Amino acid sequence: AQxxxxxxxxxxxxxxxxxTVKCTYSVSGNPYLFWYVQYPNRxxxxxxxxxxGDNLVKGSYGFEAEFNKSQTSFHLKKPSALVSDSxxxxxAVRVPGFNGGNNRKLIWGLGTSLAVNP
Amino acid sequence: GAGVSQSPxxxxxxxxxxxxxxxxxxxxxxxxxxxxxxxGQGLEFLIYFQGNSAPDKSGLPSDRFSAERTGGSVSTLxxxxxxxxxxxxxxxxxSLGSGTDTQYFGPGTRLTVL
Numbered sequence: 001a002q003x004x005x006x007x008x009x010x011x012x013x014x015x016x017x018x019x020t021v022k023c024t025y026s027v028s029g030n031p032y033l034f035w036y037v038q039y040p041n042r043x044x045x046x047x048x049x050x051x052x053g054d055n056l057v058k059g060s061y062g063f064e065a066e067f068n069k070s071q072t073s074f075h076l077k078k079p080s081a082l083v084s085d086s087x088x089x090x091x092a093v094r095v096p097g098f099n100g101g102n103n104r105k106l107i108w109g110l111g112t113s114l115a116v117n118p
Numbered sequence: 119g120a121g122v123s124q125s126p127x128x129x130x131x132x133x134x135x136x137x138x139x140x141x142x143x144x145x146x147x148x149x150x151x152x153x154x155x156x157x158g159q160g161l162e163f164l165i166y167f168q169g170n171s172a173p174d175k176s177g178l179p180s181d182r183f184s185a186e187r188t189g190g191s192v193s194t195l196x197x198x199x200x201x202x203x204x205x206x207x208x209x210x211x212x213s214l215g216s217g218t219d220t221q222y223f224g225p226g227t228r229l230t231v232l
Binding site for chain 2 (some may be wrong): 032034036038042043044045046049051054090093096103105106107108109110
């Protein structure tokens with residue numbers, strides 16, 4: 001079965017410190033990988049994605065993520081956290097070649113709550 | 119430009135009633151998706167539309183759930199004979215419909231079944 005794991009329910013970091021939110025996946029085939037952020041009472045906002053090419057992808061609000069095929073990971077990082085980064089972060093994967101091809105379904109992790117303390 | 123919109127934002131209904139949830143995608147997006155977000159279950163895929171057809175309905179949990187899309191635009195998710203376990207936030211997303219595109223989400227409809 002295809003799955004995504006976010007091993008930490010919550011991450012706490014001090015403002016100005018680097019942050020990492022972890023994501024690992026288990027799929028058959030070559031995945032597309034995504035990070036979304038959800039602020040309280042708001043919808044999911046797209047942060048960044050990996051499709052192919054350079055393993056380090058940069059996204060919105062200073063976030064970046066590194067695709068590591070051997071470790072099947074796609075950890076989200078930011079060099080210096082802001083209090084306003086406090087939110088729920090979701091990792092998702094799509095395997096386009098699955099189920100006969102042109103699979104569009106996103107499979108999600110359960111989310112990681114990031115708290116940035118002033 | 120305008121993002122994905124959903125209505126109503128909140129819906130409270132009694133067990134056994136039918137409900138309709140509406141999604142207006144971003145203009146020009148040919149693909150539309152429905153997901154459900156519930157506590158402890160995370161986000162789960164329900165159905166995907168390309169134009170007005172639904173190539174993937176694999177996530178619909180039972181035959182009480184149905185969805186349609188008309189004019190390649192607005193979509194309605196209908197839940198018949200609602201049950202308490204249907205309580206969740208129903209999220210709609212749309213995308214350009216190309217192979218590597220990104221799904222953009224609406225604010226969701228919070229459904230509470232009493």
